[in-house]
Amino acid sequence: MITIGKRFAVSGARAAVALLFLVQAAVAAPELSEIQQQWDIVNFQLTGDAQLESFAQLRADVEAYIDAHPDEVEGWIWWGIIDSSFAGAKGGLSALGLAKSARKHFDTAISMNGEAMSGAAYTSLGTLYYSVPGWPIGFGNDAKAEELLQRGLAIDPDGMDSNYFYAQFLARQDKREAAERHYRKALDAPPRPNRAVADDGRRKQIRAAMMAK
Numbered sequence: 001m002i003t004i005g006k007r008f009a010v011s012g013a014r015a016a017v018a019l020l021f022l023v024q025a026a027v028a029a030p031e032l033s034e035i036q037q038q039w040d041i042v043n044f045q046l047t048g049d050a051q052l053e054s055f056a057q058l059r060a061d062v063e064a065y066i067d068a069h070p071d072e073v074e075g076w077i078w079w080g081i082i083d084s085s086f087a088g089a090k091g092g093l094s095a096l097g098l099a100k101s102a103r104k105h106f107d108t109a110i111s112m113n114g115e116a117m118s119g120a121a122y123t124s125l126g127t128l129y130y131s132v133p134g135w136p137i138g139f140g141n142d143a144k145a146e147e148l149l150q151r152g153l154a155i156d157p158d159g160m161d162s163n164y165f166y167a168q169f170l171a172r173q174d175k176r177e178a179a180e181r182h183y184r185k186a187l188d189a190p191p192r193p194n195r196a197v198a199d200d201g202r203r204k205q206i207r208a209a210m211m212a213k
Contacts, residue, residue, distance in 0.1 A: 032069075035061050035078055037194070043085050044201025055086040073112040077121050080105035084128055099132045103139065119155030119162065122148045127165045130172060145169060160189035160202055171209065183210050 035058060042054040062079045069075050083102035087095035106125040114122060126148030132138040149166045156162040167182035186206050191199050 030061055030065070032065060032072070032074055032078060033194070035065060035082075037197075039078070039082060039085070040195065040197040040201070044197055051089050052086075055082065055089060058082045059086065071112075073109050073116040073121075076105050076109040076112065077117050077124070080109065080121065081124055084124060084131075088131070093137070096132065096138055099128055099138065103128055114151070115155050118159055119152040121152075122155065123152030123162050123165050126150075126152060126169070130169050142169075142173070158185065158189055160186045160192070160199065163189065164202060164206055167206075168209065180210065 038054075038061075039058055042051055042058060046054055059079075059082055062075065062082050066072075066075045066079060080102040083098045083105065087098035087102065090098065103125060106121045106128070109116065109121040110125070126145045129139070129141050129145035129148060132140040134140040146169060149162075149169055153159075153162045153166050163182040163186035167179045167186060170176075170179035170182065183206050187203060
């Protein structure tokens with residue numbers, strides 16, 4: 001009786017530990033839609049230390065999501081978006097590690113399905129290539145950036161982000177007329193479902209870029 005009781009106690013303890021890990025995993029891996037909505041707020045509405053701390057939390061959240069859903073291409077795209085946005089918020093050479101991590105995640109997403117999320121991996125990776133320093137410091141490459149941005153634009157020709165980021169690239173190349181066309185196309189893009197915060201924030205960025213001549 002005592003032996004059975006001990007075995008039952010051990011078995012029950014193991015079950016309790018297993019249940020605890022399951023609960024913790026559920027808490028640690030929010031739905032991807034929640035991660036996306038939180039990113040919209042962090043990227044467009046927060047600044048300074050609050051933004052950096054929130055990006056760090058988003059990284060942990062999306063990594064937990066990927067651990068639970070390794071075959072979902074959208075998760076890999078969002079991991080890349082979060083890392084690249086975090087890098088942009090940090091700035092400087094200290095952000096290069098995040099940029100390299102983002103490149104890896106976008107490459108993974110493209111190998112799975114480059115057309116997922118309206119070609120967001122191509123557009124985001126192209127943006128990385130024109131944003132980071134070139135060799136020997138970083139992997140920046142304008143020719144590679146344009147190739148990737150054009151692939152994203154071919155998949156989503158009327159999209160807000162695909163046109164905005166290509167316009168940004170063109171403006172950096174002093175191709176102002178072409179940039180203006182894509183900025184205007186980005187402004188005319190239809191609203192995205194459940195992305196009001198991101199749409200509003202992006203349109204503000206577009207208008208500011210169009211005024212900065």
